[in-house]
Amino acid sequence: MSVRKWARIRSPWLIHFNTGGCNGCDIEFVAAITPRFDVERFGIKLQGSPRHADVLGVTGPITMQITKRLVRIYRQMPEPKFVVAIGTCATSGGPFKDCYSVHGGVDTVIPVDVYIPGCPPKPEAIIYGIAKLLNKLSGSGSGGEDNGGHTQKT
Amino acid sequence: MSYGSTIKVPFGPQHPALKEPEYFLFEVDGDIVVKVTPRIGYVHRGVEKAFEQETYLHNLYLAERICGICSHAHTTCYTQTVEGLIPLEVPPRAVYIRLIMAELERLHSHSLWVGIAAHEAGFDTLFMYLWRDREMIMDLMEEISGNRVTHAINTIGGVRRDITSEQANKIKKFMDKFEANVKEYMKVLETEQTFLKRTKGVGILKPRDAISLCAVGPTLRASGIKSDVRADDPYLAYGEIPFNVITHDGCDVYARTIVRCEEMIESANIIRYALDHLPEGKIKVPPPRTIAPNESVGRVEAPRGELIHYARSNGTAKPERYKVRAPTLGNLASVCQTLIGAHVADIPMILAGIDPCFSCMDRVVIINKDA
Amino acid sequence: MVLYEIVGVFIYPGIAFLFGLAFLYEWIDRKFFARVQNRIGPLYTGRSGILQPVADFIKLLSKEDIVPASCEKPIFSVIPIVYATLPLIALFVIPITGSALIAFEGDVIFLMFVSALITLTVFLAGWSSAGSFSRIGSIRSALQMLSYEIPFGLALIGPAISTHSLSLTKIAQWQAANSSWFLWLQPIGFAVVLISLLAELELVPFDIPEAETEIVAGWLTEYGGRRLALFRLGKDLELVMASTLVASLYLGGAQPLFFIPPVVILILKSIIVLLLISFIRAIFARFRIDQMTSGMWTYLLPLMIVQILLVQFGIGG
Amino acid sequence: MSLFREAARQILRKPATVKYPFEPGIVPPGLRGRPVWDMEKCILCVLCQNACPTAAIKMIPKGPDAGIEYHLDRCIFCAECADACPRKAITITTNFELADTSRSTMVQHYKKPQQAQTQAAKT
């Protein structure tokens, strides 16, 4: 495993973005950084600025109004970047999939690397999902726009 | 300190101080806010329209997902409103179980909020402690209902799960522990100078304004107005349980914090009392599938204040109109008022002060043409 | 001569050592901070997560490099390097091994100059990236500097007056010779230095220029990838600088004890300072910028003047 | 300074963190996780499909594929389907570790065993 890859797996910084969810997923996501679950164990840090982040955690069905902002935040993140859809809403639109102001899952707008179903997923389930993402990074599997750091623009 | 003449400072939609995307446009003179224009709608999922498309039972789950923080308040209000349409008598044991869940939810929501307020003030350690202790409540709710956040315990005509006597004992034990911890943190909040400096005298909402701007919940009570739907318009079993309505005369963010802390202690008392007086019997009665034309208003004291639902049935299995007014919309006018004249650095504190949850405010469609 | 020295400094193997120290300090800080919050902190990267800062650094280096369109490109690119070098230069004058790498009479003044320069780079960093949050952050950091720099300078002068020297090495040696620490002799000065350093390092309660809940990441908002890596390295080095500075000025510096080499003693002492800083930042809430400036002027400055007067009249030195 | 005492106490105390996923998570017995179907019991009565608020269940009434199509990516784990089932064919498990890297694997097809189907048709 190259040093780069090692470093990437060990230091996934997250940014969290609510795209119209009901807060359920958001509070569970925040609960994952608190003492009981403490995702800093994995080197995960919550970032405020998309420029600093590696992983975008999206909660909620994509409302029409938020779409542009979501895409903008995604663009502002430097490569390599990954997207985690947290909750059923972000996975498929969930209970709101038929509402006319909603796009549906995150993958209708930006590529997603890991889906975490649950309404809301327990913090444990979120950690499990992130572990799955890290697993995927260390293995050969690549999805979404992950180009494994091979296409570094400098 | 001055950043120049009047400039416009956007706040949101993605901003770390807001857990949810909302947008405020501030006009700032130097360091002082002179004008606020809110632009909500980023979380609009069109739920009110969606209510008209689904059956009453399915709508229960939609109502639950109006908001994840006080999901139980929404389902309680929903069931109360729909049972008012039929009308349906809910068995007393179910009423008590609903009430216990509602108070547990208030505990989780208030401790979440006090944590967020501390975090907003840069007081991360207290945030961590509060959220650590909040896990106790989450565990209880998970054990009773099967999920930490969306409990899905209410159903039209009763509740879906019972509270066993072991669970009741466990709840009582946890309540004692939690109450002791809350008292400890209250002492911290009352004496920590850096926190007091950020909250005392910040975001003043005078009682007169609080009434005329229709503020609700802890925001209203922190301005010294004694109003609580639980006491004024008792639903569930609140009429049978003795409890105090907490008020505070501070009118500032500090007062809102203290009101919420004291309400937590009060909630713990209510839960203990309710568990001791839990009636025996059935936990649900079957509801009819279709509902004759009628109309009904339900009110619930959600953790953030008065929540009001209005339903109108038309004889089918689906409602004709369903209206939700969540507490945050009720408080929006008052928070815009209190923001005027505030320091830029205080904006997050004041906004957090009403415990905003925009997800329940933006009910209806928001659609971007070029989306 | 000077040029030769500077080149010599840069190829000095000590740099790698200082980098290592910087990462170690960050790890200690994070671990301890987590511990105070009843958490574990980094755990799986290396033993007990000790390699976490290294992993962060490497990861940031390997990230895509984005330059926002509206920023001042030349400044935007150079500033991170400057920011990382400045604390490094400052570290050379701190007597880490008992005597500093470059020691000269007046390096206390030099140190103050460097710390002011650091703030200037912060200001430029925020300003050049042109985002509104960055600009607010940079203005805040400049304001903050105006208020803590003077008490900080005065505090540094306290020991200098007592030892009749403006050299850090001499101040440290004076304490060894008199077998008394300035911590005991000038406690007010110690407290003021600690508070000013918290402000310099932008830590709670003075993390106003990068207050996350108010202005995202302040002046750092627009920086990502390699630039952010350099800023973080610079910050860690600053942390080393601050804690070793306090250790040499107030805790007796690198006095040898039994067979333990002086370097180790100094590092241990500075780690104690580091833990103190960590603890302080855990138990306070953030001030508002106007509260911070007025607080510095109304409390710290008079306190410091009292301290200097005490020293002048022969008390505490 | 008021947090001083509490904070100082934490230094000596064991962290509250659980080491999940390296040790099992806290799972109460009643946790609502993933529903599973027992197709031996199912009589394809469509009640669960109707009960589901998010249309996560699709029943295929006839043919060789007859059975239940379950969409994990839509399910909100409300357990209404299990309550609705007249034959108790649906069990709500406590499995919450459902994250996956692809959505296509989240649709599960439970087929009705052929012989049981014919039996059901007979009765």
Next chain:
Amino acid sequence: MEDILKRLEGYKDNIIEIKRPKERRIFVRVKSDGFKNFLSRLIEDLELRHLSTITGVDLGQEMELLYHFSYKYSVEISVGVKVPKSAPKVPTITDLIPGAIFYEQEIHDLLGIEFEGHPNMGPLIVPEGWPEGVYPLRKEYTVQELNRIARGGR
């Protein structure tokens, strides 16, 4: 409660019907002419200081506005008034109760009822670029249609 009902008797001229489905709930339907005048008298007389919310219902040819007032925060009095769809105009009550500002704005967004004298009838929750004259809560718009409009078609 009885007291309120008795006092409401005094306004017989303006009131069409009074319903009292259960404790602490009163529905009052009033005539639309002279509505504002009547409402301000009612607010004064009964001390209806707290406005819980305003509901708008589309009845087909007409729309109904329900003002949910709280009498001393205890009794919920819903005052209903009908507005013709062809000329959806009512006077604002923000001068009587300033807190009504966002409720009225919301109703304007969703049902297209004009509140005369309201300080800002601009959009509150519909997005920039939302076509004027499309009001999602009106019955003539089905979900499918709104979906189409939302995605750019008209």
